[in-house]
Amino acid sequence: MNGRRPLPAWAEIAVLPLVNIALAFITVGIIVRIIGVDPLHALQFLVVGAIGSSESIGYTLYYTTNFIFTGLAVAVAFHAGLFNIGGEGQAYIGGLGCGLAILAFDRYLPAPLMIPLAILAAALFGAAWAAVPAWLQAWRGSHIVITTIMFNFLAAALMVYLMVNVLIAPGSMTPQSRNFAASGKLPSMHDTLAAIGIQVAPSALNLSIVLAVLCCIGVWVFLWHTPWGYALRTMGHNPEAAVYGGTNLRHMTMLAMCISGGLAGFVGVNELMGVHQRIVLDFPAGYGFAGIAVALMGRSHPVGIVLAALLFGALQQGGAELAFEIPTITREMVVVIQGLIILFSGALVNMPRPWLQRLFTLRGS
Amino acid sequence: MMAVPAIELSGIQKSFGSVHAVRGVSLAIAKGAITGIVGENGAGKSTLMSILYGLYRADAGEVRIDGQPMRMDNPHDAIAHGIGMVHQHFMLVDTFTVLENLVLGAEGGPLLAGGLAAARAELERLAREYGLSVNPDAKIADLSVGEQQRVEILKVLFRGAKILILDEPSAVLTPQETDQLFRILATLKERGVTIVLITHKLREIMAATDHVYVMRQGQIVADRRTAETNPEELAELMVGRKVRLQLDKAAPKSGEVLLSAEKLSLVDHRGVRLLDNIDLELRAGEIVGIAGVSGNGQTELLQVLSGIRRPTGGKLTVRGRVIDAHHPSDPAEMRTLGLAHVPEDRLRQGMVAAFHAWETSILGYQAQPPFCRNYLLDGPAVGRHCATLMDRFDVRPRAPALRSSNFSGGNQQKLVLAREMAQEPKVLLVGQPTRGVDIGAIEFIHRELVKSRDQGCAVLVVSVELDEILSLADRIVVMFAGRITGEVPAGRADERTLGLMMAGAHA
Secondary structure, rough: OOOOOOOOOHHHHHHHHHHHHHHHHHHHHHHHHOOOOOHHHHHHHHHHHOOOOOOHHHHHHHHHHHHHHHHHHHHHHHHHOOOOOOHHHHHHHHHHHHHHHHHOOOOOOHHHHHHHHHHHHHHHHHHHHHHHHHHHHHHHHHOOOHHHHHHHHHHHHHHHHHHHHHOOOOOOOHHHOOOHHHOOOOOOOOHHHHOOOOOOOOOOOOOHHHHHHHHHHOOOHHHHOOOOHHHHHHHOOOHHHHOOOOOOOOHHHHHHHHHHHHHHHEEEEEEEEEHHOOOOOOOOOOOOOOHHHHHHOOOOOOHHHHHHHHHHHHHHHHHHHHHHHHHOHHHHHHHHHHHHHHHHHHHHOOOHHHHHHHHHHHHHO | OOOOOEEEEEEEEEEEEEEEEEEEEEEEOOOEEEEEEOOOOOOOOHHHHHHHHHOOOOEEEEOOOOOOOOOOOOOHHHHHOOOOOOOOOOOOOOOOOOOHHOOOOOOOOHHHHHHHHHHHHHHHHHHHOOOOOOOOOOEEEOOOHHHHHHHHHHHHOOOOOOEEEEEEEHHOOHHHHHHHHHHHHHHHOOOOOOOEEOOHHHHHHHHHHOOEEEEEEOOOEEEEEEEHOOOHHHHHHOOOOOOOOOOOOOOOOOOEEEEEEEEEEEEOOOOOEEEEEEEEEEEEEEEEEEEEEOOHHHHHHHHHHOOOOOOEEEEEEEEEEEEEOOEEEHHHHHOOOOEEEEEOOOHHOOOOOOOHHHHHOOOOOOOOOOOEOOOOHHHHHHHHHHHHHHOOOOOOOOOOOOEHHHHHHHHHHHHHHHHHOOOOOEEEEEEEOOOOHHHHHHHHHHHHHHHHHHHOOOOEEEEEOOHHHHOOOOOOEEEEOOEEEEEEEHOOOOHHHHHHHHHOOOO
16 A cells, blocks of 8 residues: 555566665675675676686577476466475485486487486476475475475485485495486587587587477466466466366376476486486586576466576586686685575565665656 | 534544545434444444544544543543444353453452452342343353343443444344344433444334434435334435345246255264254255354355265265265365355455456356367357356456456455355255345345346345345245255245244244
């Protein structure tokens, strides 16, 4: 009330996130100043490190790919009114599925069959890992936030067990599987572009980013242009209306979480099939959790998620360069910077809203 | 010359953002009289009274109590000036006794015993003086709704109120309880209490008040001595055009049984019997009205009939499909059987507030053609459908892309009704068809329901507004405590007998 108007839609989508990011960067600047580094100098390294060369752009986009997958995963569940905190575990198990499919078939199947099969396996395993908490919530009433958190730990423990005892390559001292055969490798972007005559510097960027873009389009079509997406969003906004409208909430909870888990599982495609070429430990490296911030910042819309994922990808890559160039800024310092961005664009997302509303009301009257 | 009014408002203005809720209202409430304020939903009655009670601050204007200018910054100021408010929804602690509720917020010291003893004496005095007898040691949960309302009134008097504001006091009462309330108000008036009665029921204005103000769009459009006006004139003033209060309808031509319930029961997980052996038949071409005080199983009956909840006993037959505890149905299947349902609470069930109107216009039908083709929603087709519904049911504004929550209550209800009727259902269940809906829209909705009856649809109307049941239904079924306590043809129904059945007496 108080005579304040709600923000116009364009300000809600464009201005508010920018104000949040600006606030985060100002805070970061103050902290960087305190540890004795010129903030503008640091910012320069950050930006150049993220987008200064075709190699750094490649790495930024490679990280972005992961953030898109986990951001979409959180967003789909969120539209259904479900808070999926288990992206980390679903990504991990998705990677396991992808890796198992390749280890089983890479010697028999050519790449055009192997790659789709491995992608499908990643989605199925990720979905299955999300399906258990979904089932527990839908039929037994266990809260999905609690169960998905616990399933992250279960996934981590399971993977350590499997990698140390079962999947470890014979004779290896490190817990990783044998290398994938050539058919189990997702082509890198520099090779693919070279094939059509475009030369770019080698980086970890691979064709997973195409899959990520397809997922964005798919999620957008599903949520806003299919009757199931419609029912899913109805459940998220108003479960009673969904029941009235003939939606079975249990089935819809399962569907939403399986799609969410499947999307998270694609992190395994980017990491294992695209980069590592074998199953390794700890490859989700926090992407699952960062996906929550990406979805929040991107307003759970694919376009917003792409933008937020680009920012997070740039921070990941630029931050690594920054830590390398300025010794006082350590790896942990970069994590602090990311944490502040998440804080301002996540937890404090509504803080500047009243200020902006006042500004718009003044301007409007 | 006139005596100093108890309350005088002059030039009161109040805006919420761009909404100008109260526009320069001036009125005088005479001392020791019952003054009514009528108006449709959103006319500004409640905002005006909230200003008087100190819940909102007016943007401009003056409030005078007994001729003295006053500033009301919060309800404490209002109470200190002898103004008390009885809210539509009771503010009582169910597990406390009457006495304990009375002293709540006025305990009179760190130890309860002293305060309680003083309160008991005061309560006895009030009971004697105003004829408001309630057992001081009864638990609120054990009292009837009418008695609970009496406790609310006592609470206000206990705090020394000389001016009593009642906001829609009859919303939860049976007709007998309403009559009792009006007798209490008459006694209070004799003892010099000033009473303001806010309501949208014209019958109550005519029965209880001395003077009436009519509000429309934030302004006072008329003030009349009640003795010199009539319901038709008041309705016209409220709406701003001529309104027909009587519904014209032909005799029903009832046909085959489309829906029948036999010993239908519903027991919840705590073992509470919500529906108790309901026997009900619904025939093509008739309107059956379910009367009853809210909370006596009507909500659960609609849930079971529409497939939202499965019955725990008995059976339900809808157009040949038999539904019982072991063969449950669901709302989606019910729709394919030709049953449509306009839910009681449109905001919580019938629509999604955050959705565009066009999205709301297909809720429940999203997966069927022409809205869905080749697994995709056909946006333009849905948009055209929504525009057609809006034209046919006069939904304003005609904006399919507007958020559902931005429509007024009446227009939301018309949209939901339009959606369900567009399917040309064989059975139509309607819960509270006109709750929170303005008079103009009520007239329209009633006509549409009769029209669909005349086309051979079996219509079931659940309403807590007895007037509505009386004017719409061909057959009236009364519910009390999950049971059916009586059934009468509309021609032979009158408020008194229905009221007795609503209170649990078998006819």
